[in-house]
Amino acid sequence: MTGGAMLARGRGVTVWRQIAEAIEAEIAGGGLVPGTRLPTEAALTERFGVNRHTVRQAVKSLVDKGLVRVTQGSGTYVEAKPLSYPISTRTRFSEIVVGQARDPAGRLLGHRQAGASLEIAEALDLSPEDPVMLIESAHFADGVPISWALAAFPLPRFAEVPEVYGATGSITAALSACGVPDYRRASTRIGAAVADATDSARLEIAEGRPVLVIDSINVDPDGVPIQWARSHFCADRVRLTVGG
Amino acid sequence: MTGGAMLARGRGVTVWRQIAEAIEAEIAGGGLVPGTRLPTEAALTERFGVNRHTVRQAVKSLVDKGLVRVTQGSGTYVEAKPLSYPISTRTRFSEIVVGQARDPAGRLLGHRQAGASLEIAEALDLSPEDPVMLIESAHFADGVPISWALAAFPLPRFAEVPEVYGATGSITAALSACGVPDYRRASTRIGAAVADATDSARLEIAEGRPVLVIDSINVDPDGVPIQWARSHFCADRVRLTVGG
DNA sequence: ATATATTTGTCCGTATGTATC
DNA sequence: GGATACATACGGACAAATATA
Numbered sequence: 001m002t003g004g005a006m007l008a009r010g011r012g013v014t015v016w017r018q019i020a021e022a023i024e025a026e027i028a029g030g031g032l033v034p035g036t037r038l039p040t041e042a043a044l045t046e047r048f049g050v051n052r053h054t055v056r057q058a059v060k061s062l063v064d065k066g067l068v069r070v071t072q073g074s075g076t077y078v079e080a081k082p083l084s085y086p087i088s089t090r091t092r093f094s095e096i097v098v099g100q101a102r103d104p105a106g107r108l109l110g111h112r113q114a115g116a117s118l119e120i121a122e123a124l125d126l127s128p129e130d131p132v133m134l135i136e137s138a139h140f141a142d143g144v145p146i147s148w149a150l151a152a153f154p155l156p157r158f159a160e161v162p163e164v165y166g167a168t169g170s171i172t173a174a175l176s177a178c179g180v181p182d183y184r185r186a187s188t189r190i191g192a193a194v195a196d197a198t199d200s201a202r203l204e205i206a207e208g209r210p211v212l213v214i215d216s217i218n219v220d221p222d223g224v225p226i227q228w229a230r231s232h233f234c235a236d237r238v239r240l241t242v243g244g
Numbered sequence: 245m246t247g248g249a250m251l252a253r254g255r256g257v258t259v260w261r262q263i264a265e266a267i268e269a270e271i272a273g274g275g276l277v278p279g280t281r282l283p284t285e286a287a288l289t290e291r292f293g294v295n296r297h298t299v300r301q302a303v304k305s306l307v308d309k310g311l312v313r314v315t316q317g318s319g320t321y322v323e324a325k326p327l328s329y330p331i332s333t334r335t336r337f338s339e340i341v342v343g344q345a346r347d348p349a350g351r352l353l354g355h356r357q358a359g360a361s362l363e364i365a366e367a368l369d370l371s372p373e374d375p376v377m378l379i380e381s382a383h384f385a386d387g388v389p390i391s392w393a394l395a396a397f398p399l400p401r402f403a404e405v406p407e408v409y410g411a412t413g414s415i416t417a418a419l420s421a422c423g424v425p426d427y428r429r430a431s432t433r434i435g436a437a438v439a440d441a442t443d444s445a446r447l448e449i450a451e452g453r454p455v456l457v458i459d460s461i462n463v464d465p466d467g468v469p470i471q472w473a474r475s476h477f478c479a480d481r482v483r484l485t486v487g488g
Numbered sequence: 489a490t491a492t493a494t495t496t497g498t499c500c501g502t503a504t505g506t507a508t509c
Numbered sequence: 510g511g512a513t514a515c516a517t518a519c520g521g522a523c524a525a526a527t528a529t530a
Contacts, residue, residue: 082435084433087486087487089487185487186487187485187487188485188486188487189328189483189484189485190434190456190483190484190485190486191326191454191456191479191482191483191484192436192454192455192456192479193454193479194438194452194453194454208438208452209438210435210436210437210438210454210455211436211454212434212435212436212456235435235436235437238435239433239434239435240433240434240435241431241432241433241434242331242432242434242486243331243333243429243430243431243432258516258517258518259517259518260517260518284494284495284496285495285496286494286495294518294519295518295519295520296519296520297517297518297519297520298517298518298519300496300497301517301518314496314497315495315496315526315527316495316496316497316525316526316527317494317495317496317497317525317526317527317528318494318495318496318526318527318528319494319495319496319527320495320496
């Protein structure tokens, strides 16, 4: 038995592609649940009766499709299916995650006071160099990093934001503590980039993977801008939706 | 005169970064209009009194920021500032481009009849393998590629789409010729990826640059799905906006 | 159409300052 | 302090793509 019984050689479909499709079918069919580890390269090599490089090429194609993630020294893991992330006037990270039966978390990475840059000043209707509170945070679903963000809040009104956010992991709670019971999304700009070293570390993805970069402005019920944010989403783990 | 009078060495800011910021300031200040060519590497080398490699690193950082584009053998050129692309129920490429004082164009790359894939069948409310017309097209602003798309239309209702689109470069005109005077966007899903060989060729960008991948469904006034499309936007040349 | 010059891309090096352990 | 790794800065040669005469 030389293995590779299901492989059709010399019929126009490369071997690595057949292997990739076989694994993909297992994932789609539910045989491989998100989070589980794929068989090792050695095991796949034996199972399909091919060279290790062929298996690696197949796995690489699945990585490029965002279906699996490889961690050197650990193994290859099935990715969760992308989070569907609606962009609306009432966009709340935790509500979106809970709505898809997953467990949200937010973590404060750091904060500092600074003068508003030109961009932030314009977004928040301030003058340049007016004091703002900058906070960096990371956001997770089921423990997997989804996004990280740099956000700016006008001072002195929102001086307590870092403290409350650090304790609760919730922007909604932090704003509420500052006397803003509700807020809504006033504008959203969406771009894309490739992950740099920071994205790579915070999102636990390789440099060069795609990220969605979203600039947003939230306003209070009176329409006064209270938060500017630039969020970096791991594009492999999220699909933004608007309308329908 | 050894050049580089405005460079501050040994003060914590690297030389290549100072050069990049100097060029960026010229672009922001209007001294370098979009489309114009930057001085050659040799010229910048002399002007700043540094090694060519240092200039190249500065230019590379501007490329990564999407401010300039380099073409081997030709030069490096200032990029146009990104097109602001609103996503709404009434999204029309040509209207958006004209609204920003730029010149839109659409080109038919190819078309073929095929059976609907699972994804397309679901989007258009058909059964799998029902006949659809697939067309590939590319879209430009001022002659610069902005996006390309694969679109599917139900048959036989939209058999004439390729012919009219090929002649006019307008989806609106093609649908109108098939008896659909108006249509609206029913759903939009946004993801991101890195450019593959196809994206690279059609958008005239390097492989590995970011692209925005947008799946959209358009419906006629009765709410019947008439078009599914997967568009690939050059992320360096577009910012999607929603709301505000 | 062909040849030449121009311009960027890549590779081989060397040396130096800085951060880290 | 010493060892090490890494990014920066510089020098030169040639290849590849483009522009031009």
